[in-house]
Amino acid sequence: QNLEAKKINDEKKAALAAQFAAEATLRRVHAAQKDDDMPPIEAILAPLEAELKLARQEIAKLQDDNRALDRLTKSKEAALLEAERTVQIALAKASLVDDLQNKNQELMKQIEICQEENKILDRMHRQKVAEVEKLTQTVRELEEAVLAGGAMANAVRDYQRKVQEMNEEMKTLDRELAHAKVSANRVAVVVANE
Template sequence: MKATLRRVHAAQKDDEIPPNEAIIAPLEAELKLVRMNDDNRALDHLSKSKEASLLDAERSGEISMAKASWVERLTQIVGELEEAVMSGGAAANVEEKKIFDCELARAKISANGDAVVIANYWKDTDKKVMPVKQWLEERRVFQKYITI
């Protein structure tokens, strides 16, 4: 705009050039239109941004409400399960104790059988069970031969 004014002042010597007001008025009107358009675009952008933010906030609120609902439902389910376990726990414990006792008895029988087999394997020539000290010494010697 300043450059235009300089040209106008420089050319004022010429009689054919219109007065400054005739040149400046359309430029000012155009400038006002540009500023109004810029302001309108900025307002439009802000409105759209505000609307998008409101929609995001609404979606976030809905998601939060859904999550809270799920948490409440999970808490309720956990409570129901705890009640079921507590009420059925006594009967289940008796049954599980019977099963545990049977398994323990089987394990003891198996361990005793294994102990007899091992003891018979380690008997010496006199049919006596080898003393632990002797067994450990023979085992140590045997392992030396294996690692060599």
């Protein structure tokens, strides 16, 4: 773009220089009009006017080119600004992606820690379940023992009652035996007397 602009400026300067040269030639022609050997002024002016017209056309073309180049430069500057904005957005997104990746790694670590904790809790849960099962078995055994103990206690009470009844019967028998001995003694005394 810079080389093209420089070329256009150089051509513009050359066209202006040609115009100035043509104007200087015209001034010399007007100054020399007093000389009779000079050709008619129209003959001199016609090629110069044609050259001047061409130079003006070239200048207009160069100005058009310069305006087009200016529009192209502005368009490219706008495209460059848009590209810079796009790059900034892409960098912001890349930074966001990095942040998300870092957070994802942290979450993965937390998940691993939670999984380890879950394994430990699962082992503890299985141990507690085994302990509960053992305690349940012990409770069943104790209940059975209590039931058996209750039956034995009833049997002991029955035996104690029977022993009491037998003691009562023994006392009754002892009294009857004592009466019988007394009666026997009396009978023996009576028999001995007789």
